[in-house]
Amino acid sequence: MKPTPPPSAPPPSRAARGLRRFVADDVQAAAAELDGWQQRYQQLTPGPFRAEVQQAAFGDVHVFREQTSQALLEEGEAMRGYLSLALPHAQCDGGWFHGYAMRGAGLLTAGNGKALAMRTPRELDLLGLTLPLPALQHALALAGGAPVTVAQLPPVRQLRPGVAAELRAALLSVLGTAALETEVFRHRFVESAMRDALLLAAATALTADGDRTHESLPTPTVRRRLVADAYDMVRAAPEAGWSVLALCERLGVSRRTLQYSFNEVTGLAPLDFVRAVRMNGARLALRAGTADSVGAVAARYGFHHLPRFAAQYREFFGELPSQTLARPR
Structure with a gap:
């Protein structure tokens, strides 16, 4: 130690x-x-x-x-x-x-x-x-x-x-x-995301065996509303440093409630859902054929490492972002 x-x-x-x-x-x-x-x-x-x-x-x-x-x-x-x-x-x-x-x-x-x-x-x-x-x-x-x-x-x-x-x-x-x-x-969002991940990992380990019977699970209506609110927040500011900790804080819920709601409503973990929303936003921007470069679009949607973004984009959509940008309008 x-x-x-x-x-x-x-x-x-x-x-x-x-x-x-x-x-x-x-x-x-x-x-x-x-x-x-x-x-x-x-x-x-x-x-x-x-x-x-x-x-x-x-x-x-x-x-x-x-x-x-x-x-x-x-x-x-x-x-x-x-x-x-x-x-x-x-x-x-x-x-x-x-x-x-x-x-x-x-x-x-x-x-x-x-x-x-x-x-x-x-x-x-x-x-x-x-x-x-x-x-x-x-x-x-x-x-x-x-x-x-x-x-x-x-x-x-x-x-x-x-x-x-x-x-x-x-x-x-x-x-x-x-x-x-x-x-x-050098990107503050990366620093914030890593810091939040470490804090949450420590908190999860320290509370893993605690008594959580006081925390009731959300109703189906609350689950749908929570995911819809998260969707609106990410769409409004895709470039923000959306970590699990940040989502919990903005939505006013525990990690357990957040994960339960996302798994039930979307079938995805919260951050997988955030990444999907960002990816689709970037794809729409690239298909719109603006004057922005692939790097500028990636940064606008919270992807600050261009090679990783390109690899994830190709895995997600089956083509490179540059190929999407070059498509006929």
């Missing part, structure tokens, strides 16, 4: 950017390289040491993956106002965190100025993220969970295997997306 700067230090500047990857053969070099963190490492088992770290930042949310080859003692202090979560791979048994054994699908939690102490096993594979508490509280509410404070969270929370696998896949997906060309991350 990686401690953030001490409570007296200002939050690090974390502009959205592509993936950063580094390899170290010394424990102190590995401790010093992770962006925005202060930590102390001690190697506990003999043998050559190797660490590989991947990391990306989206505003005030930081995600990383650390793989190390020897058992370590990691110590530090977490920054006030932030929560750090870490998910070791299920096969990384043998370590401990604040006296709790690391086993199975254990989610490690710490933050808000508290001291950290972790003994890692050999061959650690750890995914982690650090999130500002106010934003996380908001995401928890939209995920249908109750307010959570750091003091209420146990240092190690056992997740169901499926929940842990979903969180791990979400974090790996974000890191994979961050490996795209750097210019993608």
Whole structure:
């Protein structure tokens, strides 16, 4: 688990950017390289040491993956106002965190100025993220969970295997997306979408086993109205950063209600529906034969990476956007 700067230090500047990857053969070099963190490492088992770290930042949310080859003692202090979560791979048994054994699908939690102490096993594979508490509280509410404070969270929370696998896949997906060309991350919509995805992934993991019996499912009429309202919003501003979190906030519903309604009414997940609306809007604009280039049309409909847009467009419609633009009117 990686401690953030001490409570007296200002939050690090974390502009959205592509993936950063580094390899170290010394424990102190590995401790010093992770962006925005202060930590102390001690190697506990003999043998050559190797660490590989991947990391990306989206505003005030930081995600990383650390793989190390020897058992370590990691110590530090977490920054006030932030929560750090870490998910070791299920096969990384043998370590401990604040006296709790690391086993199975254990989610490690710490933050808000508290001291950290972790003994890692050999061959650690750890995914982690650090999130500002106010934003996380908001995401928890939209995920249908109750307010959570750091003091209420146990240092190690056992997740169901499926929940842990979903969180791990979400974090790996974000890191994979961050490996795209750097210019993608100059768009504020990409930063916002990645930040929202991380906040929602954390909130979902923290509320996965909570009691949601208080939340009634919407009626068919409410489901249809909710999807219609979402459709109107996306059509009115297709270029906006429509994430699941943004849709929940604008519609005033939980993630569970949003997903249930979209699955029932459209047969699609919310973001698949948003992408379909954007794709069809872009196709109509291209067929209209305006003077706009394919890139200008793509950006107008929220697609800020032209090669990816072209590939998705061809998969969706069976032809490249340039071919649609060149069609006779």
